[in-house]
Amino acid sequence: MKLKSNILILNQSEIIGGAELALKHFINDNDDFIFAILTDPKISTLYNGTRNISNIYTSNHFKKFPFKKLKDMIYIFSFIYSIIINLLIIHKIVKNNKIQLIYGNNSYDCILVSLYKILSPKLKTVQHIHDTLPEKSFLAKWIKIFKKRFDHILVPSTHTAAHLKLILGKESQISVVHNGINLIDASHTKNKSHTLHKLIPDNKKLIIATICRIDRNKRVDIFIDSLNELLNFRNDFTGIIIGESDDDDLLKSLQTRAAVMKLPVYFSGQLYHNEILNLYQDIDLLMINSDSETFSLVTIEAMQNKCVVLARRVGGINDIIIDNNNGFFYDYNADIKTIAEKINAILQMKNSEKEQIKKNAYMHVEKNFLNKHKVEKINKIFYEIDMK
Incomplete structure (x- = not known):
């Protein structure tokens, strides 16, 4: 041997x-x-x-x-x-x-x-x-x-x-x-929605989330501003920002920004990985807004857990998402109004159309990632x- x-x-x-x-x-x-x-x-x-x-x-x-x-x-x-x-x-x-x-x-x-x-x-x-x-x-x-x-x-x-x-x-x-x-370990979905209930008890609204280490590259400000603009179209949603930050000044400024806008946005802080896996099933749309991404593990993890992803068209995410097939892009230089319109259009899609996107995403990850x-x-x- x-x-x-x-x-x-x-x-x-x-x-x-x-x-x-x-x-x-x-x-x-x-x-x-x-x-x-x-x-x-x-x-x-x-x-x-x-x-x-x-x-x-x-x-x-x-x-x-x-x-x-x-x-x-x-x-x-x-x-x-x-x-x-x-x-x-x-x-x-x-x-x-x-x-x-x-x-x-x-x-x-x-x-x-x-x-x-x-x-x-x-x-x-x-x-x-x-x-x-x-x-x-x-x-x-x-x-x-x-x-x-x-x-x-x-x-x-x-x-x-x-x-x-x-x-x-x-x-x-x-x-x-x-x-x-x-491969997905189904155990994280046995206690359905326990993470969401922990964060927002008795939630009945759509969930729009971003998951990242909160730094200036991840552009959480785009997420906040987009949800603020989305209020011009609908108010049946809640935003969740998941992740920790080493930049206290940045985190405080983002929290203040959301508070001044009176947005229904929650900063969860860092969650355990199993909690995030459990939460994917309740996220109606996950957003990736980075200035640069060499790759994105969060994106493929969300797609494998059949969560719809809207990402800024940048870097390595182009290797993952096929626009309007297994997820969605918004242009790198898109303005906030355009991003909000994109979010609204995705949320308005028929359930059958969303399910096809989720199925395509799952199969793409299983085949390639x-x-x-x-x-x-x-x-x-x-x-x-x-x-x-």
Whole structure:
């Protein structure tokens, strides 16, 4: 029997986001390899109990560095010091675990992946770029300089791939690997509507929601303003904004904005994943309003749970939604009145038409965006670059 190859995953992040959850599912469902992981102590417990992980390592220096501060000599020395410490930790892990490939899970990991490749040229490297990097950004410049140190680069959408090839050149080894979700566990719908009842007891109105980490990119202000404009057409709805925020000033300004408009909008804060899964069945329309999206796990999760999605036409969401077939788009530069008219038109559709949209969405996700598809595609790349 052929022995399984050992892979070290670098995951520099202090918060649990989509990339971290996607990584957990990828490892858990991947029986072809043995994984070690190096991450920040704050999120290391996320991977406890995950199948196929041999060791979980942490480093207090394993966190994102504010590149804007590199103009200060003190921060330059701190940056270099952290890199040296982390490279020493990586070297020890590689040696003790007989690692054959290093996989950078976040865009920021490209720094350590490329530098360790210089120290150990025979080791294979795969880097995942989850962001649409501005051409003049520090990371874009870094990847361009060290592009030969990556045996393969993975991106989550065709939009991200096209953007990165403009920076690195068409000859670069870049593959699109969509993030995936697992098959629906029906247990979250056994207690029907318990999440909605918890948020809004005795609700009898239509539910329009947005689910996101509340930051300036997610444009929750568009959601609020659109619902305010929708009041000119109807008032039989309630809005729910689901997610947490690290930006207290932004959150307060959005709450004040909704209060001044006297909108029927609830800020739920962060919900458990099972609660969100339960809530999808009661959402009449889910809105995605981001300025940029490399991909959107929320969108495919909602579609698999047969929830109608209206999204701003941007980035990686173009890989997911087929307009008027399995969901709906509004144009990137659409004004608030146009968006409100679109919302109203969707809510006015016949039930049979909505059910067809939901059915198409479910089938599209099942065919293209399950975690097993992601595992198969990445494993094929791992094998092709020949880790021996």
